[in-house]
Amino acid sequence: MEIAPSALTLAAELLGTAVFAASGASSAVGKRLDLFGVVVIGTLCALGGGAVRDILIDARPLVLTDWRYPLVAVVASLVVFRFHPALSRMRPTMLVLDAAGLALFTVVGTMKGLDHGFAVYAACIVGVLSGIGGGILRDVLVQEIPAVLREDFYAMAAAVGSVIVAVGARWESAIGHWTLMLIAIATIFVVRLVAIRYRWEAPKPKF
Incomplete structure (x- = not known):
């Protein structure tokens, strides 16, 4: 049985929420903040991007209308607080989680923009x-x-994935909703990790 696109979007958003919450909580633990x-x-960190997106598409932020989003964010943050000694030795894992959150939120945000009739750009x-x-x-x-x-x-990886979604949406009926999401998510994820691995940077001013 095929899963409805709305269910897939919800699953992707909740997963992205947990991932970004873990990333934000990890940074806070590194700064030695309290619980x-x-x-x-x-x-x-988990809900900020989604709130910005909802404001831009003139919708009520999901954090204020769906209890599942703040609950997932709080639980993920508590898990990081509790198990941070182990997580602190897993910085590569946290970078992977951040890249995954970036990919998930970018793709879902782009699709929501298209669903609300926004132009491609x-x-x-x-x-x-x-x-x-x-x-x-x-x-x-x-x-x-x-x-x-x-x-x-960071932003460039997100831009590449959003363009894939916006352009690929024209052939979504042939490609498939879930397949298009996976292609864009994988692209952002891989570009971000490769950039970290090889320290890709744009030119900077010399002093």
Whole structure:
């Protein structure tokens, strides 16, 4: 039996929420914040991008209308707080989780933009902001330069995936909703990890 696209989208969003919450909570633990601080930053990181997306498409933020999203974010943050000694030795794992969250939120955000009748470029903007919004909040709150401003292939990876979704949507009936999502998610994920592995950077000013 084929799963409805709406169910797939919900599953992807909840998974992305948990992943970004773990990423945010991990950063908070690294700054030695208390339990409240870890949960707050983890939750804001998880829900910030989605809230930006919903505001842009003129919809009520899901965090205010669906209890599952904040619950998943809080639980994931508590898990990181409890097991952080083990997780602290797994920085590569956290980078992988962050890349996965970026991919999931970007793809879902782009699709929602298209579903609301946005032009291709506008849907891509919604998707990219959905993907990077939570990470920006996380970095600002832990007093770091946002990754999107210092790691060039963070937002760029999201942009590549959002373009794949927006352009591929024209052939969605032939490709399949789930297949298109997987292709875009995998592209963002792989580009981001390869950029980390080989330290890809855009030119920077020399001093």
